[in-house]
Amino acid sequence: MAIRRKKQKMLENRVVVYLRYSTSNQNELSIEYQRDVTDKYCQEHGYLIVDRFIDTAKSGTHDKRPAFKKMIAEAQNEPPWSKIIVFKFNRFARNNDLDGYYRVLLNENKITVESATEDNSNTATAKLNRGIISAYSAYMPENCAEHTHAALLTKAKKCEHCGGKPPLGYDI
Secondary structure, three states: OHHHHHHHHHHOOEEEEEEEOOOOOOOHHHHHHHHHHHHHHHHHOOOEEEEEEEEOOOOOOOOOOHHHHHHHHHHOOOOOOOEEEEOOHHHHOOOHHHHHHHHHHHHHOOOEEEEOOOOOOOOHHHHHHHHHHHHHHHHHHHHHHHHHHHHHHHHHHOOOOOOOOOOOOOOO
């Protein structure tokens, strides 16, 4: 038992960083900014970054993200780290079910997720805020998709160009 506590204490300040941006419209500058902020956060808290997992142009609404999956698999096999640091909680997931599922799975493996820019305390208010952030993060891409679909439908009804390359012989 004492050996397990000693090992846990030793891993306490060893962390990994998970970075992600959603679409190909974004670029590496987003990752660089997230890296700068998370590096500064880790330095301020005395954390040693042992690895970074980076997904580019991958939505957080699903878990089909190679780096995310690799990080979760590693978390289940007694990793040499005890925390996952994210820029914001919505970088971890933008789906309530996935967020809850993976947080429980990580918690079972004694691993926590911390945000470099949001409240990480265990107060009732912080927990409520994380729930609100999770729900809002799931809401945003769905709401955006609804608005985009409605706008395209309106353009189509007016016989206006809806994007893409026009057929040969047609001008926009």
